Amino acid sequence: MAMNQVKMVVTGPFSSGKTEFISSISEIDVVKTERTISSDAEREVKSQTTVAMDFGRITVDDDLVLYLFGTPGQRRFDFMWEILAEGMLGFVVMVDSTKPETFREAKSILETFRAYAPTPFVVAANKQDLTDAWSIEDLRIALRIEDGIKLLPCVANDKESVKNVLLELLYSILEEMDTSASTAG
Amino acid sequence: MPLQGNLRDFSTTQILNLINLAGKTGTLVIFEGVRTNEKDAIGNIRMAAGDERARVAFKAGKLVQAQTQTQDGNLVTVLNKASKLTDEQARIIRERAKNTADKALALLLINANYVSQKDIVGSIQQYTLDIVYTLLTWGEGPFRFEDNLLPGPDRILVPIDLENVIIEGARRIREIEQLNSHLPNLDMALRFPPNPREKFKGIHLSVEEWRVVSYVNPRNTVRQIARANNMSDIEIRRIVYGLEQAGLVEVVRPAVPVDGPRQPTGNTGRLPPPPKTQVQETVVRKLIDRIRSL
Structure with a gap:
């Protein structure tokens, strides 16, 4: 029997914590495709960034594997996004809660991915453990996220926090399936 | 958790909208930006908070008071600015009621028939709005929202609904944008x-x-x-x-640049969305169990 492979995409602005998120939960060392950053501005934020995609894996059983793909944050690599989005089960939009200068970009990425496929998604407000993080309530208004969309507190280097985000996304996927089934029935 | 950032990333209009929707109580403080040697996540020079430029107070999502560093905002100044007191009257009252709080002074002025209660409320409201409309045009500056911080009890707070302020502010910003595009360079003659x-x-x-x-x-x-x-x-x-x-x-306008405005960049020829993946519910339930067990 062929192995069932499903994928989820972790997206968000540059340096929002996507690679860290995947690293926290992946059973394999994340296949990082990070390169030394070329732009001075970006270099000051972090020394390496994701160029094509990050790649993590969670094996469920012999027949089922979940792959987590992290998108490159910089806009100049957005040609990769659509390729990564193809066939995804759902996606997580990471937002750095301490960097309001990235909120506009986060919203734009969210809308772009939403347009790629009508799959469920959640927004993960990263770095909620830091004192200068914007609160979830304020982020919801700032990012203009509708009430029906899950906006979850997150700490990308904390496995339990990452598990919670992924579980919430899976619950949303289940709900969506139930809704589709009842509509079809 | 603090609400802080820079107006260039999160505008005054957006902040007012947030305060209105969240029904917040507290004071928004806007500072002069002091350039640092650091850059933020999107490559802009990080600005540290310098001297205070303005503070605006809100109670349960309503605007109640505003003041800038250049205007003290006391009642005499407000009434003088609204032409309810002449310069001479303002000077005399300032001398005689130097240490009188605004609320007490308001009662004195009403009892002495200088002004009516309506004059005071209207003048404070207009004064507050003038300041806030000015703030709405500020495109840059570090800000911080101090939760639950309100002006002292001696100040007169006049609640103003933010919806109209936001609409009027947006109109003024549009006007400013139009004026700026009409005359982008003030070094014209x-x-x-x-x-x-x-x-x-x-x-x-x-x-x-x-x-x-x-x-x-x-x-x-x-x-x-x-x-x-x-x-x-x-x-x-x-x-x-x-x-x-x-x-x-x-x-006298400068010559139009030869290369003209840049076209917005973006995806060209976006592909149609891929077909929705058909994943069975059992697969999702398996994933949930597996992640729970990690």
């Missing part, structure tokens, strides 16, 4: 059109317009005229726009 005498015949100009007209000379830049008349960039732009639309002055 003004000159009279041919036959100016004919054009000015029967025209009624305001004092401010006449003051600008009196400086019209190809050797004076618009910026110099504004400085000479103690006008802000927006005020001079508004007046020059009006005068130009009426055909009373001409702006």
